[in-house]
Amino acid sequence: MTETFEERLEELRKIVRRLEDGDTSLEESIAIYERGALLVKQCEDLLSTAEMKLTELGRDR
Amino acid sequence: MMFGGHSAGPDRFGTPILGVAEVSGLICDLLDDARLHQVWVRGEVTNYKDHASGHRYFSLSEGNGRSAALINCVMWRTSASGLGFTPRNGMDVLAWGSVEVYEPHGRYQLIVREMLPAGAGERHLMVERWKQELGAEGLFAPERKRPLPTFPHRIGVVTSPTGAALKDILSVISRRYPAEVVLSPTAVQGEGAHTEIAEAIRRIDGLADVIIVGRGGGSFEDLFAFNHPDVVRAVAACTTPVISAVGHEVDTALCDFAADLRVPTPSAAAERAVPERREVLRELSGYRERMETLLLHRTSVAQSEVEDLRERMHPRRLVRRVHERMQHLAEHEELLRRAALARVQRERFTLAEVRADLVGKNPLAILDRGYCIVESGGKIARSAEDLKPGDHVVLRMKDGRAKAIVEERVYDRDI
Numbered sequence: 001m002t003e004t005f006e007e008r009l010e011e012l013r014k015i016v017r018r019l020e021d022g023d024t025s026l027e028e029s030i031a032i033y034e035r036g037a038l039l040v041k042q043c044e045d046l047l048s049t050a051e052m053k054l055t056e057l058g059r060d061r
Numbered sequence: 062m063m064f065g066g067h068s069a070g071p072d073r074f075g076t077p078i079l080g081v082a083e084v085s086g087l088i089c090d091l092l093d094d095a096r097l098h099q100v101w102v103r104g105e106v107t108n109y110k111d112h113a114s115g116h117r118y119f120s121l122s123e124g125n126g127r128s129a130a131l132i133n134c135v136m137w138r139t140s141a142s143g144l145g146f147t148p149r150n151g152m153d154v155l156a157w158g159s160v161e162v163y164e165p166h167g168r169y170q171l172i173v174r175e176m177l178p179a180g181a182g183e184r185h186l187m188v189e190r191w192k193q194e195l196g197a198e199g200l201f202a203p204e205r206k207r208p209l210p211t212f213p214h215r216i217g218v219v220t221s222p223t224g225a226a227l228k229d230i231l232s233v234i235s236r237r238y239p240a241e242v243v244l245s246p247t248a249v250q251g252e253g254a255h256t257e258i259a260e261a262i263r264r265i266d267g268l269a270d271v272i273i274v275g276r277g278g279g280s281f282e283d284l285f286a287f288n289h290p291d292v293v294r295a296v297a298a299c300t301t302p303v304i305s306a307v308g309h310e311v312d313t314a315l316c317d318f319a320a321d322l323r324v325p326t327p328s329a330a331a332e333r334a335v336p337e338r339r340e341v342l343r344e345l346s347g348y349r350e351r352m353e354t355l356l357l358h359r360t361s362v363a364q365s366e367v368e369d370l371r372e373r374m375h376p377r378r379l380v381r382r383v384h385e386r387m388q389h390l391a392e393h394e395e396l397l398r399r400a401a402l403a404r405v406q407r408e409r410f411t412l413a414e415v416r417a418d419l420v421g422k423n424p425l426a427i428l429d430r431g432y433c434i435v436e437s438g439g440k441i442a443r444s445a446e447d448l449k450p451g452d453h454v455v456l457r458m459k460d461g462r463a464k465a466i467v468e469e470r471v472y473d474r475d476i
Contacts, residue, residue, distance in 0.1 A: 004212070004214070005212045005214075006210075006211060006212045009212070009345075012345075012348050013348070015352065016348055016351055016352055016355070019351075019352055019355040019356060019359070020355060024359075026359060026360070026363045029355075029356055029359045030356065030360075033352055033353075033355075033356045036348070036349075036352045037349065037352065040345050040346075040348060040349045040352075043341075043345050044342060044345055044346075046239070047238075047239065047338050047341055047342055047345075048342070050239030051235070051239055052231070052234050052235040052238075052239055052240060052241070052242060053241040053242065054231065054241075054242045054243075054244065055241065055242070055243050055244070056222070056243070056244045056245075056246060057243060057244065057245045057246070057261075057264055057265060057268070059246060059247075059260075059261075059264075
């Protein structure tokens with residue numbers, strides 16, 4: 001089950017908020033940072049490497 | 062008599078005399094009737110004059126012979142500039158305007174704001190009627206409008222496969238964002254176009270994250286299919302959000318009202334359908350930087366905490382601690398030593414006292430006073446009993462001994 005771009009971006013925003021929150025433990029901070037860095041990379045890759053595709057629906061149902 | 066001479070006085074029968082302005086004012090009042098205002102009038106153009114000032118003067122007439130009717134018309138420069146065609150005498154037209162009185166000339170005329178060739182005019186009226194009907198059905202209600210997705214995967218496009226609209230959309234999307242475009246092809250004008258467009262909308266609905274319905278700019282006639290209730294209803298029935306982009310400058314097409322968002326051109330639709338890749342990338346790198354900064358800060362705080370603890374655990378501190386204890390111990394040792402010394406001193410005094418006491422109680426001390434101790438057979442003779450005549454005894458004196466022999470024994474009293 002791959003996440004959508006939107007879901008990844010939302011998770012990334014949550015991670016930034018949790019990093020800003022001083023209550024997060026250091027271990028957790030490092031773990032979620034790693035996850036966040038991965039998400040940024042995935043999102044960037046998706047945006048940078050993907051190309052527009054064009055398909056056409058048949059006129060007959 | 063009653064109808065006798067024309068020289069009769071004006072108020073002979075009590076008839077009031079009106080001023081011209083008064084009569085003209087009454088006429089104005091009479092013509093100030095809703096039925097004569099903002100109405101569509103159909104007729105044939107006659108006496109058409111294209112005045113140098115830009116104003117247009119003409120008449121609209123209907124029928125001929127006895128049943129003929131004619132009304133004078135004027136179209137002011139500002140209204141005339143919006144004319145989509147050149148009126149000519151004999152043309153069947155629809156004019157929209159209000160009847161007004163021009164008092165200085167004693168004329169009433171139709172002030173025309175808008176004019177269309179009759180065929181097109183009828184279609185305009187039809188659109189107006191559809192607008193009323195569809196609006197009454199609630200298809201244009203603002204609360205029906207849904208937000209567009211921020212990051213769509215698939216953009217559905219309902220337009221002509223050969224038109225400029227598709228080219229514009231593809232060019233904008235390929236530049237901005239890597240989405241998939243699914244074309245649901247249809248004719249966009251001509252006979253039966255509305256049925257085809259509605260079909261194409263229904264085909265794509267649910268297969269995309271957002272749908273663009275549209276075509277490039279054109280005349281009212283060209284865009285007419287996008288007013289048709291079939292198309293409007295198809296747009297309104299979509300489960301997927303719809304952007305309507307029917308290229309037009311002045312008018313709107315009815316499918317605009319039913320769509321979730323209306324934009325003037327297909328390019329604008331594409332821009333609204335997908336985000337700008339560069340902006341998203343910028344946002345992403347912003348997040349990366351923020352995360353890095355936050356983590357760096359977090360680790361540096363942790364590091365200084367560790368540093369602080371390390372400092373507090375340093376051997377130097379322990380040595381100092383030991384030294385402190387040793388110092389303490391040494392102080393106690395000294396106290397102990399002093400206490401012991403004092404004790405010994407005290408014991409010494411006691412000892413001296415005891416000794417002095419002892420000296421006082423020395424049994425030999427009595428010898429100094431002239432007594433002597435008699436010893437017989439190594440034992441002290443304490444009683445006459447212990448001696449008998451002939452015993453050899455030793456007399457111990459203060460400064461020496463003497464040997465003697467017992468001559469006699471006498472008891473001081475009887476035993």
